[in-house]
Amino acid sequence: MLLFVGLGNPTPGSDNNRHNIGFKIIDSINKNFNLSKQKPKFKGLLTTGNIGTKKIYAIKPLTFMNNSGICIRELLEYFKIDSKNVFVFHDDLDIDVGKIKAKFGGSDAGHNGVASIDKFIGKDYSRIRIGIGKPETKIAVSDYVLKDFSEDEQEKMEEITNKMIEYLNILVDKKLDLFSSTVNNK
Numbered sequence: 001m002l003l004f005v006g007l008g009n010p011t012p013g014s015d016n017n018r019h020n021i022g023f024k025i026i027d028s029i030n031k032n033f034n035l036s037k038q039k040p041k042f043k044g045l046l047t048t049g050n051i052g053t054k055k056i057y058a059i060k061p062l063t064f065m066n067n068s069g070i071c072i073r074e075l076l077e078y079f080k081i082d083s084k085n086v087f088v089f090h091d092d093l094d095i096d097v098g099k100i101k102a103k104f105g106g107s108d109a110g111h112n113g114v115a116s117i118d119k120f121i122g123k124d125y126s127r128i129r130i131g132i133g134k135p136e137t138k139i140a141v142s143d144y145v146l147k148d149f150s151e152d153e154q155e156k157m158e159e160i161t162n163k164m165i166e167y168l169n170i171l172v173d174k175k176l177d178l179f180s181s182t183v184n185n186k
Contacts, residue, residue, distance in 0.1 A: 001081050002051075002172065004029060004058040005072055007090040007113040009065050009146075016154070018132040019145040022089040022113075023060045025130070025161060030058060032165045042078065043071040054172050057081070065113040069120030076121060086125035087171065090114060091145060095131030098156030099184050100164065102128045102176040126176060130160065 006026030007019075014020055026047075029035065035049035035058055044059040057079065061071035076083065090113055095101055105123045108115040114127065133153075135144040149157055163183045164171075170179040 001055045001057065001079060001085060003072075003075065003079075003081050003086045004056060005068070005086060005088045005117075006058070006060050007065055007068055007088065008060060010060075010062045011064075014146070016148040017146050018091050018149060019065060021091045021130045021132065021157065024157070025089040025128075025164065026058050026060050028161050028165050029056075029168065033168075042075040044075070046075070051172050052169055056172075065116075067116055068113045069116035069118070072117055073120040083121045083125045086121070087128060088114065088117060088125060089128045089130060091132045092129035093132060093134050093141065093145070095129055095133075097131050097133040097149075097153050098160050099131040100128060100160060100180060101131075102126060102171065102180045104176060126171075126174070128164075128171070128179075130157075 004026060006022035008023030009019060030047050033049055033051050035047040035056065038045040038047050042059065043063050044061040047058045049056055057075065059071065059075060061068045063071050090111060094109065104126050106127065108118055132145065160183065167179060167182050170182060
């Protein structure tokens, strides 16, 4: 069993915020792999299904970004999923818009959602860091991540999302470096 987690905030009107790219990825996975209808469980919106031969759970925590770990821990304990089988999709300021980096473990790099997950389940899980770039003007990081993508950025995000979906089987097989290079170079 694998758990896909998309980080975001459930605030009305925040669908296209940079901080909500994790939610958008989960929505694409749900749609493209015909996972079940979203059900409110474990303080999130949960879907289930299969990708290839793997049983998949996908969740969008509704606890707000800074408390995402609460939702994840409850789900892991209930389904007895090892943290090594968790994949967290989240925004990353240090990666250019339209690029990704998948890795296992590491630091939270100042991302409060990742810090919350680290606190509740440890650091032994995979992170799919989706680039949102740095602000081009003087703006607080907290304001930047809560702003919507520009039209140009939105196009790049749709492209990278489609590539991630196309090559998701590589991620399911836990080939993180291959997933990153394939998605970024195609």
